[in-house]
Amino acid sequence: MAGFNTCTERREQMESEPYLLPLHRRAGRSLFSILSERRYAGYVFLAPALIYLIAFSVYPLLYSVNVSLRQYILSKPYLGMPWVGLENFWRVLSDSHFHYSLAATLYFTVAAVSIELLLGLGIALLLNRPILGVGIIRTIVVIPMMIAPVVVGLSWKYMLDFDTGVLNYFIRQLGIQPPNWLGDAKAVIPALVITDVWEWTPLFVLLLLAGLQAMPQEPFEAAKVDGASSWQSFVHLTLPFLRPFILIALLLRVIDSLRTFDIPFVMTAGGPGRATEFASLYAYRQAFSYYYVSVGIAAAFIILIVITLLSNLLVRALPMQEVEE
Amino acid sequence: MAKQKGTIAVCLLIVVGLLAGLLVPGAAPAMAQEPVTIKAIMMQGGGWVGVTRELIPDFTAKTGINVEIEEQPYGALKDKAILEMSAKTGVYDIVVLDTAWLAEFAEAGYVADLTPLIEKYKTPVDGYLPPQAQACVHQGKYYALPFEIDxxxxxxxxxxxxxxxxxxxxxxxxxxxxxxxxxxxxxxxxxxxxxxxxxxxxxxxxxxxxxxxxxxxxxxxxxxxxxxxxxxxxxxxxxxxxxxxxxxxxxxxxxxxxxxxxxxxxxxxxxxxxxxxxxxxxxxxxxxxxxxxxxxxxxxxxxxxxxxxxxxxxxxxxxxxxxxxxxxxxxxxTGIWAIFIPADSKHIDEAFQFAQWITTDNEAAVKYAKLGGASPWMAAWSHPDVTAVYPFLPEVMEVMLVSWAExxxxxxxxxxxxxxxxxxxxxxxxxxxxxxxxxxxxxxxxxxxxxxxxxx
CATH class of the missing domain: 3.40.190.10 (Periplasmic binding protein-like II)
Structure with missing residues (x-):
């Protein structure tokens, strides 16, 4: 800023830009007029988002950290909330059923996401071709994703019913004894995988189709001129170009599957026995069935750490490499 | 400049709104005097919900008190009820739950002690099936009224x-x-x-x-x-x-x-x-x-x-x-679905009147039983209109009278x-x-x- 030549110039400048005045010389001005000054305006613009974030994200997060380090039993409020340090975390980590829950969650995630990726890629490649009615087919393909998971769970619960389910009806027509999908501990996780694949394959289709349509055509034309086969083009061009899209889709779905709750809650309530008590359901049960709220929160934090670690591993395993020249 | 001031004014309004919402959660618009409506939460699919709905018009005609029923699946019923009661939201005036949780709720202070109301309204608790009535008592006090035998x-x-x-x-x-x-x-x-x-x-x-x-x-x-x-x-x-x-x-x-x-x-x-x-x-x-x-x-x-x-x-x-x-x-x-009244209900008295009416009023209890409900009111089970429909009642009564309290x-x-x-x-x-x-x-x-x- 240029220097002031005279006192008059300085006064005139200050009158035109009142925020240059020290606070004690702004007496008598309204709060609105002060907040309208340029130096405060930024804070005012930020304030709604900041207050919202603090009230609904930061404060609950800090509060839940605090509760996880205390003993809080919802059904026994008269016991107060005594400090127990890391005891809740130790309790969760030493519970063999939590180990099972994590393992079952991983099994479900790996199985569901792998199938969704393969199916999604296949359908996206099909829909990327100029076929009749492709617009309608794309719309139909994404419908499952638009349905609320609870509705999906209830619908599949009926479709997978041992006696009256439509799936077992067709299996019986083939002369095969169908599995007891939701009542047999060996069949129940595959049943949930089928449901999840039905609902979430469209997400892979959408993202991968977007990736396929954004690809430059020149490298494919060059490869064709050089005599590359379709398979070679797919492996050496399509897949590398799709890599960032696959990574995003995988990340979204892996995170979502690791914290899956609604479908098993509706379809099996964690059963038979505790066979489908996935990690999120384990945390829920601790907090809202047994009322050990602090243990439930500790379990949720452990799940959060596991999800963060796995997501990082995934990002490292699938770097966004450039297509080789 | 005027545009910026307008934006700042909007931001300030949002800030004031957010702060008001956060700091004054109980603020609610004043409402005109309306007939009392009590809200009950019951299990979805429970046969007694439909039966209760059939009886509500009779109660409303008699007392002027409206009753609304919200149904929740079994798995969510207790969770929702306990969350509302622990947060003292006062959303529900009646919670129908299994007495397996009676001691838990009573000791947590989530449900009202009904003993004073039983004395006030002279509720004829002796008319209930004794084991089922006893299942509603914790440390000598009634924390619920028996409703549907299980x-x-x-x-x-x-x-x-x-x-x-x-x-x-x-x-x-x-x-x-x-x-x-x-x-x-x-x-x-x-x-x-x-x-x-x-x-x-x-x-x-x-x-x-x-x-x-x-x-x-x-x-x-x-x-x-x-x-x-x-x-x-x-x-x-x-x-x-x-x-x-x-x-x-x-x-x-x-x-x-x-x-x-x-x-x-x-x-x-x-x-x-x-x-x-x-x-x-x-x-x-x-x-x-x-x-x-x-x-x-x-x-x-x-x-x-x-x-x-x-x-x-x-x-x-x-x-x-x-x-x-x-x-x-x-x-x-001794399974019994009981009527609990949350301690934070704003209509404890009205909720109790409903609970008492549907479980002890002879006419209501007989109608309830005839429609397929399982009233704990003993007189209903010996009523000729009910025994004519359910000739097997003496058989099940024998079991109910010797059942075991949890x-x-x-x-x-x-x-x-x-x-x-x-x-x-x-x-x-x-x-x-x-x-x-x-x-x-x-x-x-x-x-x-x-x-x-x-x-x-």
Whole structure:
């Protein structure tokens, strides 16, 4: 800023830009007029988002950290909330059923996401071709994703019913004894995988189709001129170009599957026995069935750490490499 | 500049709005004087919900008080109720729940002590079935009023029994297992003892489990455990319980209960996921011969009560105490869905008036029973209009009067949940009965230990 030549110039400048005045010389001005000054305006613009974030994200997060380090039993409020340090975390980590829950969650995630990726890629490649009615087919393909998971769970619960389910009806027509999908501990996780694949394959289709349509055509034309086969083009061009899209889709779905709750809650309530008590359901049960709220929160934090670690591993395993020249 | 000032004004308004919303959560617009409406939360699918809805207009006409019912699935009902009660939102004036949680709610201060209101309105509590009324008492005070009976009985389709050469309902566990096997038939009419039995083409099941994990299977399996001399907890004295579930008797009972499905195929494979209504449907459609039933409501369903008129077994079922091998006696829990009034309800008095009216008003209780509800009001069960519709009532009354009260401890709901998971793990062959019982005992001991019991 240029220097002031005279006192008059300085006064005139200050009158035109009142925020240059020290606070004690702004007496008598309204709060609105002060907040309208340029130096405060930024804070005012930020304030709604900041207050919202603090009230609904930061404060609950800090509060839940605090509760996880205390003993809080919802059904026994008269016991107060005594400090127990890391005891809740130790309790969760030493519970063999939590180990099972994590393992079952991983099994479900790996199985569901792998199938969704393969199916999604296949359908996206099909829909990327100029076929009749492709617009309608794309719309139909994404419908499952638009349905609320609870509705999906209830619908599949009926479709997978041992006696009256439509799936077992067709299996019986083939002369095969169908599995007891939701009542047999060996069949129940595959049943949930089928449901999840039905609902979430469209997400892979959408993202991968977007990736396929954004690809430059020149490298494919060059490869064709050089005599590359379709398979070679797919492996050496399509897949590398799709890599960032696959990574995003995988990340979204892996995170979502690791914290899956609604479908098993509706379809099996964690059963038979505790066979489908996935990690999120384990945390829920601790907090809202047994009322050990602090243990439930500790379990949720452990799940959060596991999800963060796995997501990082995934990002490292699938770097966004450039297509080789 | 003017545009910026406008934006700043909008931001400030949002800030003020957010702060007002956060700091003054109780602020609500004043409402004009309206008739009182009490809000009740009940279990979705509970036969009594429809019956209660039929009665509400009578209550409203009499008192001017409106009653709204919100239905929630069983799994969400307790969670939602306890979250609202612990947060003191005052959303519900009536919560209809199983008395398994009565001690827990009473000690947490979530539900109102109804004793003063019982004195104020001179509620004739002596007219209730005594065990069911007692289940609503904790440390000498009423924390609920009994509403819908859920005591278990063994239902036996006597037509199917006689066709299998069985003339009387089974009294012992051995007779029961034999009857279950003999009444299981494949499409050629052979039972599982026949070497040519076709287990893939069963047309009639001898005993239908209510096998869904949790409270459902807990209530289905427990009578057999008691009948074979097992138990869950032993009471040593006040606030002193010991876990005794890992006894040879319980293991033997769980083995028998599991083998009915896995070895003898007396139950549909899907019964490992059956809730009570699904089990009752199999019996009602004539595909099952025996089942442990909540009485007398499901007994009513089998005989064609409101909403179940399509029954194929009307008049064919006999209801008897659950089987027991001597010297053990038949034992079944005093199940009762009770009306709780949350301590933070803004209409405690009105809610109590409704609870009292629907459970003790003779006319209301008789209408409730006639429509298929299971009122705890004794006079309703001897009323000629009701006995004409349900001639089996004396049979189930016999069981209800000798039923067993669950331990009045806050941890009971959790212990029962673990017990149910144990039975489900064995029934679905995830664990052997020995392992399932051992693991459950460890978990139960941890629960009691955490709660400070001296000899868990």
């Amino acid at each position: 005591t278990r009985v063994l239902g036996v389709n006597m037509e199917m029994a006689q066709a299998a050469g069985i003339t009387e309902p089974p009294k012992t566990i051995d007779e029961f297992v034999d009857a279950a096997i003999r009444m299981t038939l494949d499409k050629n009419g052979k039972n599982p003892r026949d070497p040519d039995f076709d287990k893939d083409n069963i047309v009639q099941y001898g005993f239908v489990h209510t096998g869904l994990s949790g409270p459902y299977i807990a209530l289905d399996f427990a009578p057999f455990m008691w009948g074979m001399g097992g138990d869950i907890l032993r009471e040593n004295g006040p606030k002193d319980f010991t876990v005794v579930v890992d006894s040879p008797e319980t293991i033997a009972a769980l083995t028998m209960y599991t083998e009915l499905l896995t070895k003898w195929h007396t139950s549909p494979p899907a019964s490992t996921t059956f809730e009570e209504n699904q089990q009752c449907d199999v019996l009602r459609l004539g595909k099952g011969a025996m089942g442990i039933l909540p009485s007398p409501s499901h007994a009513g369903h089998l005989n064609g009560s409101l909403g179940f008129e399509d029954t194929k077994v009307k008049g064919k079922f006999k209801f008897v105490p659950t089987p027991a091998n001597p010297p053990n006696k038949p034992k079944t829990r 331990p009045p401890i806050p941890e009971w709901g959790q212990i029962r949940q673990i017990f149910g998971e144990m039975a489900s793990e064995a029934l679905t062959q995830q664990k052997t009965p020995e392992q399932a019982v051992k693991d459950a005992a460890e978990r139960m001991r941890q629960v009691l230990k955490d709660a400070g019991y001296p000899n868990p």
